[in-house]
Amino acid sequence: MVDSLPLTRLDARLENSAVFTSKLINVIVSRNAFDVGDRCLLYGLPAMMNHSCGAKQTTAHILAKLGDAMLVRAERDINAGEELFHSYFPVSGSVRTRRSRSAAMDFECACERCSFECRLQGTAAAAVTTAASDEFATRLQPKLLGLGSLDSSALRTDDVESADRHWALLQDIQQTLRSVSVYYDPNWADKEVGWYLHLVLPLSTAGLWCCHVCYKSRGTEYDRASLLTVRCELLFQVVLAWEHTDLHGYDHLKNIHLLLANLNELDSCSANDLMAWKCTLRNTLAIAMEKSEHHKLDGDRWEVVDIRDLIASTTERCELAYCRRFGVDRHFLGLGTSCSRAAGLLQTLKL
């Protein structure tokens, strides 16, 4: 907490020119102040934190009851001497989009995530994500918009035809996303997988919306287990993407909790006996497949795992995210018990 700022040098500059003064104040505020609710506040020490698009480690809270003190909370354990980062602007979108945001603040971001995406340029992995994004922008998204389902409250539970059309589109989206998954590099760290998945995040979220429509208006072209399987696959991708960009945001916590619930429900469906999951990179990425396809996989890259293993690793992931976000322990959280507090804690973020 800082209760005064070193204003001497600033005072000297402010006296020079009225025009320069207003420009200078704008620059100082836009680059250093924190937007908190409906206010924009300037604090000395927190303003010294540098920006990162992929390794945000802090969340700022303003404690009004303590005279507007600022509390900066670490989102994970930090080592002595490690630099802390904060996000100056929304970190969604490609490196080009983010660089235009950083250019507007007169710097070029060279954080770990931007460096990773720059290294990716010119590779087959980059080409396939660009092709998938183009496919989404030119064909899949217009198709989704054409289905006219973008208001959840307007969805009718008896609109079977609409559900079937969304299911067909969902197959298309899933196919495009799987073309991207072929190019995961087994040497990537988890965070690099997350950043890679973030490049096609609009496809995953559009797929999740289609799942939502199918859930609400039961179609005839699919059964519940198939729908759950696709939903789990898409949720895995979104959870991994946000784990390294928006670790403790409301949507991330909601999705990871939903993934766990869906995996458990899928486990209880007898139809799941026909499905297996291929995983790579220490079970961080999971893709559902028919068991009969096992022999088609190259064994070095993919590891077939039991859904119970996925549930165990997702439970761990969910506990870690909730415990760090809310400062509680796993026993208090009580995942998988009738008195789980996960939904209640999540609700507090909306208040």
Ligand SMILES: [Zn+2]
């Ligand atoms: Zn960056």
